[in-house]
Amino acid sequence: MIKSFFRNANGIAGSIGVLLIAAVSIFAPSIWGKKAHTINVVNGDKGPSGAHWLGTDRLGHDIFYQLLVSTRLTMEMALGATGIAILVGIPLGAGAALLPERVRMIALRALDTLIAFPGLLIAIVFAAVLDPGKFSAVLGVGIGLSFSFARVASSLTLAIRDREFISAARVVGVGRTRLMVRHVLPNIADSLAIATTVSIAAAIVTMAGLSFLGLGVQLPSVDWGRMLTTGVQSFYLTPFAALGPGIAIALAALVFGFFGEGLARAANPVLWPGSGGDDDSATATADGPPTVDDPYEPVEDGVLDVRDLTVSFPSGRKRRQQVVRGVSLDLAPGETLGIVGESGSGKSLTALAIAQLVAHPGVVEGRITVNGTELQRVPLKEVDRTLGTSLAVVFQDPMSSLNPAVKIRNQLIEGVRRHRGLSRAEAVLAARRRLGEVNLPTPERQLERYPHELSGGQRQRVLIAMGLMNEPNVLIADEPTTALDVTVQAQIMDLLAGINAEHNTAVVLISHNLGLISQNCDRVLVMYAGRVVEEVAADRLTEAEHPYTRALLGAVPDMAHSREQPLVSIPGQMPDARSTPVGCAYHPRCPLAVPRCAEQRPPLQLNAVGHRVACWVANSDEAPAGAATVGTATSGDGA
Amino acid sequence: MSLQLRQLSVRYGRGRNAITAVDHVDIDVPKGTTVGLVGESGCGKSTVARAVIGLVPVAGGQILLDGKDVTSDRARNSNVFRRSVQMVFQDPYSSLNPRMSIGSALKEALAHGRAAEESRRTAAEMIELVGLPQSALKRYPHQLSGGQRQRVAIARALAVGPDVIVLDEVTSALDVSVQGSVLNLLRTLQRDLGLTYLFISHDLSTVRYMSDVVAVMYLGRIVETTPTLELFAAPQHPYTVGLIESVPRLNHPRVRAPLVGDLPDPRNPPPGCRLSPRCPVGPIHRPDRKICTTEDPQAITELTVHRTACHFAARTAQPSVPV
Ligand code: SF4
Numbered sequence: 018m019i020k021s022f023f024r025n026a027n028g029i030a031g032s033i034g035v036l037l038i039a040a041v042s043i044f045a046p047s048i049w050g051k052k053a054h055t056i057n058v059v060n061g062d063k064g065p066s067g068a069h070w071l072g073t074d075r076l077g078h079d080i081f082y083q084l085l086v087s088t089r090l091t092m093e094m095a096l097g098a099t100g101i102a103i104l105v106g107i108p109l110g111a112g113a114a115l116l117p118e119r120v121r122m123i124a125l126r127a128l129d130t131l132i133a134f135p136g137l138l139i140a141i142v143f144a145a146v147l148d149p150g151k152f153s154a155v156l157g158v159g160i161g162l163s164f165s166f167a168r169v170a171s172s173l174t175l176a177i178r179d180r181e182f183i184s185a186a187r188v189v190g191v192g193r194t195r196l197m198v199r200h201v202l203p204n205i206a207d208s209l210a211i212a213t214t215v216s217i218a219a220a221i222v223t224m225a226g227l228s229f230l231g232l233g234v235q236l237p238s239v240d241w242g243r244m245l246t247t248g249v250q251s252f253y254l255t256p257f258a259a260l261g262p263g264i265a266i267a268l269a270a271l272v273f274g275f276f277g278e279g280l281a282r283a284a285n286p287v288l289w290p291g292s293g294g295d296d297d298s299a300t301a302t303a304d305g306p307p308t309v310d311d312p313y314e315p316v317e318d319g320v321l322d323v324r325d326l327t328v329s330f331p332s333g334r335k336r337r338q339q340v341v342r343g344v345s346l347d348l349a350p351g352e353t354l355g356i357v358g359e360s361g362s363g364k365s366l367t368a369l370a371i372a373q374l375v376a377h378p379g380v381v382e383g384r385i386t387v388n389g390t391e392l393q394r395v396p397l398k399e400v401d402r403t404l405g406t407s408l409a410v411v412f413q414d415p416m417s418s419l420n421p422a423v424k425i426r427n428q429l430i431e432g433v434r435r436h437r438g439l440s441r442a443e444a445v446l447a448a449r450r451r452l453g454e455v456n457l458p459t460p461e462r463q464l465e466r467y468p469h470e471l472s473g474g475q476r477q478r479v480l481i482a483m484g485l486m487n488e489p490n491v492l493i494a495d496e497p498t499t500a501l502d503v504t505v506q507a508q509i510m511d512l513l514a515g516i517n518a519e520h521n522t523a524v525v526l527i528s529h530n531l532g533l534i535s536q537n538c539d540r541v542l543v544m545y546a547g548r549v550v551e552e553v554a555a556d557r558l559t560e561a562e563h564p565y566t567r568a569l570l571g572a573v574p575d576m577a578h579s580r581e582q583p584l585v586s587i588p589g590q591m592p593d594a595r596s597t598p599v600g601c602a603y604h605p606r607c608p609l610a611v612p613r614c615a616e617q618r619p620p621l622q623l624n625a626v627g628h629r630v631a632c633w634v635a636n637s638d639e640a641p642a643g644a645a646t647v648g649t650a651t652s653g654d655g656a
Numbered sequence: 657m658s659l660q661l662r663q664l665s666v667r668y669g670r671g672r673n674a675i676t677a678v679d680h681v682d683i684d685v686p687k688g689t690t691v692g693l694v695g696e697s698g699c700g701k702s703t704v705a706r707a708v709i710g711l712v713p714v715a716g717g718q719i720l721l722d723g724k725d726v727t728s729d730r731a732r733n734s735n736v737f738r739r740s741v742q743m744v745f746q747d748p749y750s751s752l753n754p755r756m757s758i759g760s761a762l763k764e765a766l767a768h769g770r771a772a773e774e775s776r777r778t779a780a781e782m783i784e785l786v787g788l789p790q791s792a793l794k795r796y797p798h799q800l801s802g803g804q805r806q807r808v809a810i811a812r813a814l815a816v817g818p819d820v821i822v823l824d825e826v827t828s829a830l831d832v833s834v835q836g837s838v839l840n841l842l843r844t845l846q847r848d849l850g851l852t853y854l855f856i857s858h859d860l861s862t863v864r865y866m867s868d869v870v871a872v873m874y875l876g877r878i879v880e881t882t883p884t885l886e887l888f889a890a891p892q893h894p895y896t897v898g899l900i901e902s903v904p905r906l907n908h909p910r911v912r913a914p915l916v917g918d919l920p921d922p923r924n925p926p927p928g929c930r931l932s933p934r935c936p937v938g939p940i941h942r943p944d945r946k947i948c949t950t951e952d953p954q955a956i957t958e959l960t961v962h963r964t965a966c967h968f969a970a971r972t973a974q975p976s977v978p979v
């Protein structure tokens with residue numbers, strides 16, 4: 018943690034500044050004390066000169082030296098006030114946030130009211146009650162600032178008190194104090210560090226205000242605030258008498274700001290250099306010597322044809338990482354194609370790329386042909402029209418795909434009016450018909466509702482209806498039921514099957530659920546690390562040959578899995594795009610891997626039964642790639 | 657240790673917004689076995705978990721541990737209880753403190769008053785028990801994969817030395833390829849340490865694979881409790897039948913969605929049987945079955961091994977799943 022602090026620029030700049038301020042505070046009074054306190058009335062109110070860099074004040078004090086010498090008192094008071102603010106504010110705020118709900122509301126309201134009082138006012142009250150001077154100023158400013166601290170601490174604590182790790186710690190028996198110190202505080206520390214440094218700056222300024230009112234530091238003691246106040250009175254004569262302390266205050270605030278930021282970064286292990294997954298030592302995205310996939314026969318009247326699709330994102334200095342790495346697929350009218358894979362396999366990005374929805378800085382390459390229109394070869398307007406009228410996408414989370422502030426009706430008719438130039442009345446009529454088609458009860462009523470008034474299943478129906486508005490012949494459904502319950506999932510699958518049968522709409526169904534894909538598709542593509550590794554008829558999915566597909570089939574229990582048998586444990590995890598292994602991306606996890614697998618990428622080859630498989634072992638003639646071999650080779654409990 | 661829930665109820669909120677999230681739930685988890693609690697989102701299954709573990713107050717009924725009443729908030733927050741009953745949460749990223757190393761998180765869970773050397777050794781044993789390398793102790797949650805994090809969460813629960821573990825959707829946040837190994841681990845640990853599991857999930861296949869007995873929950877109620885093999889061979893409650901038929905399966909043609917509509921608003925559950933607005937054999941298809949909308953079938957069920965809360969439970973249902 019300390020290392021990390023000194024490795025970030027803020028930490029370095031901040032610590033140099035803080036050290037400098039500390040050194041000046043400690044040594045200045047003994048070194049320059051005399052010079053600063055020398056009174057020379059004759060020489061009063063002079064501008065900067067060689068002898069007095071910032072000039073002199075009315076009594077002839079050298080402003081520069083006075084500034085240096087008064088640093089100590091200024092810092093003592095600012096730190097003292099902040100210290101009080103922390104000691105009072107944090108327990109107050111964090112404690113209030115941990116109270117039972119009813120009492121908490123009252124406590125937080127009270128805090129809000131107290132914040133409304135300016136710190137200066139509270140300080141004035143303290144100075145009036147106690148004697149005006151350093152101590153009442155520090156106490157007053159400290160208490161004044163503590164309320165805003167308390168407010169910050171309470172909102173931060175509220176934000177994390179319901180986080181699961183707090184519950185988890187309570188469940189293993191962690192007591193209240195330790196919960197505060199080890200779980201709550203470290204997670205709000207970075208924000209508090211920043212609050213602290215802001216507060217130091219605020220303390221300096223408030224002190225100046227107090228001095229201006231004659232309630233703060235009393236002469237002959239001087240702090241920056243006092244100097245600023247005196248300086249302002251003769252601003253037109255000697256501007257530096259005010260600018261000097263002003264700049265000092267600003268600089269000190271900046272220094273503490275940097276320092277706080279440095280602390281915040283150091284306190285967060287996620288930001289430590291070299292920690293996350295971003296070590297590219299093992300990085301190599303080469304496939305080894307090039308190999309060629311077996312070509313596809315062009316499908317007659319295909320509605321969608323994708324060739325060598327890649328999607329890449331910038332990864333650090335001038336490099337790009339490919340997340341989709343050469344995917345080809347085709348789709349006949351009315352066909353249902355499944356794409357199955359885990360998160361990180363590139364399946365969703367493939368869909369986004371086809372729909373031209375990959376946002377900057379992602380780059381899509383390859384050839385995408387929709388209904389005979391090759392998207393890369395026509396003007397943007399034409400792309401927009403082709404996609405708008407022949408392709409629709411339905412996403413996993415219907416809530417985030419709908420605009421929460423716009424009525425269902427207006428969201429539904431927008432697209433048809435643009436692409437097909439329907440009148441408003443016609444469009445509304447069409448919308449009502451579509452809502453009826455997706456089996457939403459009382460379509461007229463639903464049209465007038467907002468997305469949040471619908472259930473998850475209803476929203477997904479609305480999205481599908483929206484997709485159908487332009488009567489597309491391709492519907493891409495990306496995990497359309499993952500956020501839904503199984504009984505509702507079954508209804509949505511009924512609906513998609515109905516659309517497919519009735520309008521001959523081709524469907525691309527993307528999911529991680531092998532059962533769902535096998536029941537609802539004609540053909541399945543299995544993706545791993547950005548590539549298609551297998552293509553198989555959906556009803557023969559259980560005869561898949563790729564070791565990854567086979568392992569997936571055995572890793573999740575299904576309704577037919579023997580309860581006595583262990584599940585397949587696949588060691589390791591899917592590589593991320595920055596560290597895709599050379600050769601076959603699956604080789605570090607594959608129980609059948611041979612040396613060649615780590616050297617050269619296996620091409621996607623068409624085999625005798627019409628599957629396509631990308632695997633050296635499955636495609637070799639003496640392949641022992643039977644189902645049983647793979648299953649037993651990987652079962653047992655590896656890490 | 658055995659865990660028993662007797663007529664357990666949990667309520668949230670007040671007045672018109674009050675929700676009885678858990679409504680007179682009976683569950684028996686005998687020592688060393690796994691009872692699966694399955695249901696869809698909002699059915700109250702996670703609330704059962706949080707009530708057992710003492711994170712939410714109980715509104716009625718009893719929680720018994722080896723026959724001893726531990727229902728009071730004080731009992732469930734006592735150290736003795738914590739040492740007997742533990743929980744593993746759904747999302748291993750949010751259930752681990754991002755600012756705490758794995759080693760510290762494990763040591764913290766160990767009983768207090770141990771020598772530093774001893775707690776270090778125990779933490780090392782725990783990490784080995786869940787199949788992670790010792791180097792994991794020095795890491796922070798974000799440096800581990802989802803599967804590894806869930807192993808850490810399991811190790812933390814084990815560090816306390818419990819007999820009963822409540823497992824709440826432990827694989828739902830994990831990638832498909834690592835679910836198998838986590839489930840295998842849980843089964844191995846149960847066999848080796850004689851643990852008792854309350855296994856909560858929305859995933860019927862996983863529950864079937866893990867549990868000895870399954871309780872099916874709908875809108876705050878248990879609608880059917882049956883030994884696993886029997887439940888999947890001959891489900892009797894129409895909801896259970898619908899749930900099982902809704903699960904997509906390999907090598908099995910798709911069936912039409914058996915249940916219509918969505919979950920009703922739990923603040924305002926339908927009168928009589930709670931499934932009646934969706935039930936495929938209830939009043940929406942069989943108008944003669946008026947009793948479903950007037951009489952609560954919960955009242956007629958008795959505490960037997962195979963319980964079904966339905967006026968017309970299909971006692972002769974066909975086996976629908978190979979077992
Ligand atoms: S056998 Fe080789 S080519 Fe085939 S999946 Fe395993 S590592 Fe890849």
Ligand code: SF4
Pocket residue numbers: 893894895929930931932935936937938939945948953965966967968969
């Ligand atoms: S009581 Fe009636 S509505 Fe309820 S599950 Fe049984 S048949 Fe269906």
